[in-house]
Amino acid sequence: MTLRLSSMRKGIRRLAAVDVGTNTVRMLVVSETEEGFRPVIRMRRITGMGKALRETGAIGAPEFAASLDALRDFRKELDRLGVVEYRACGTAALRESSNREEFLAEAARAGIPVGIITAREESRLTWEGISGGGGTGDGTLLMDIGGGSTELIAGPGKRDFVSLPIGVVLLSASFPLSEPPRSWELSNLGHFLAERIEAGTDLWKRRRFRRMVGTAGTFTTLAALERRMRIYRPERIDGVRMTLAKVRRWEKRLAGMTEAARLALPGMEKGRERYIVFGVCQAVAAMERFRIEDLTISDAGLLEGILRGLCGRKGRG
Structure with missing residues (x-):
């Protein structure tokens, strides 16, 4: 999926961020401005890098190849646009896979060296990408x-984040669902998520949050579904708000459908129909855990955080 967001004028310094994720490989190219940066082009490829991770401990051959193909296409765009500096980050799948060194070597040969970041660094960059390096307001929980993993982020501090190995690709391997899912399967999944989130955030039991800000594919898909978007538009995703009751209604509706029926919904990107139920169940479990009634969806996140770091320093990539 490619979105060209602005005209491409000569003489403008361009930067890029690449996220090699467990399900999706993404790139955002921007032009540097006095105010920060202006998006030029977004590219996204669902490659399912972590699909075989739970079973084999490694990136599967088809997903390995698809992810490298995405990086090769990204490299062509970087050259075409004259990008002067970029940073490519690998997250949960590359942190955990036994063949990560082989992938990193092939990525470098493809022209995009990838650095694996820790869960802590991923959380910090996501926070900065959404908050702009400032605050998001007291009582805000980012999800x-x-x-491969889910991050809950309450601020930029060392004790303000929790990373849980409950990403949607890994969950799909541990909790296979029927077509459509059966009630007992959903019940088991819900209980597991509630227990893992509660245990993982035990040190936060006295914290109170007024709202949740959700980022990444589950939440942006929810916003696209809510707005019945045939063509994905980031500017129409940012700021979409949902109550817990609305998220629960989507959970019930999506869980009652087959993957084919989900894919037919306006706003459902091909490749997400398999995982969306796992993600929405997580969102509900987290909102219930912290008694949050208000969700705001953000299209920004890790990529924007990477770019803010690049804008803050000089040099060439």
């Missing part, structure tokens, strides 16, 4: 549901 980033990925393919």
Whole structure:
């Protein structure tokens, strides 16, 4: 999926961020401005890098190849646009896979060296990408549901984040669902998520949050579904708000459908129909855990955080 967001004028310094994720490989190219940066092009490829991770401990051959193909296409765009500096980050799948060194070597040969970041660094960059390096307001909990891990982020401090190995790709391997899912399967999944989130955030039991900000594919898909978007538009995703009751209604509706029926919904990107139920169940479990009634969805996140770091320093990539 490619979105060209602005005209491409000569003489403008361009930067890029690449996220090699467990389910999706993404790139955002921007032009540097006095105010920060202006998006030029977004590219996204669902490659399912972590699909075989739970079973084999490694990136599967088809997903390995698909992810490298995505990086090769990204490299062509970087050259075409004259990008002067970029940073490519690998997250949960590359942190955990036994063949990560082989992938990193092939990525470098493809022209995009990838650095694996820790869960802590991923959380910090996501926070900065959404908050702009400032605050998001007291009582805000950020939730980033990925393919391999889920991050809950309450601030930029060392004790303000929790990373849980409950990403949607890993969950799909541990909790296979029927078509459509059966009630007992959903019940088991819900109980597991509630227990893992509660145990993982035990040190936060006295914290109170007024709202949740959700980023990454589960949440942006929810916003696209809510707005019945045939063509994905980031500017129409940012700021979409949902109550807990609305999220629960989507959970019930999506869980009552087959993957084919989900894919037919306006706003459902091909490749997400398999994982969306796992993600929405997580969102509900987290909102219930912290008694949050208000969700705001953000299209920004890790990529924007990477770019803010690049804008803050000089040099060439």
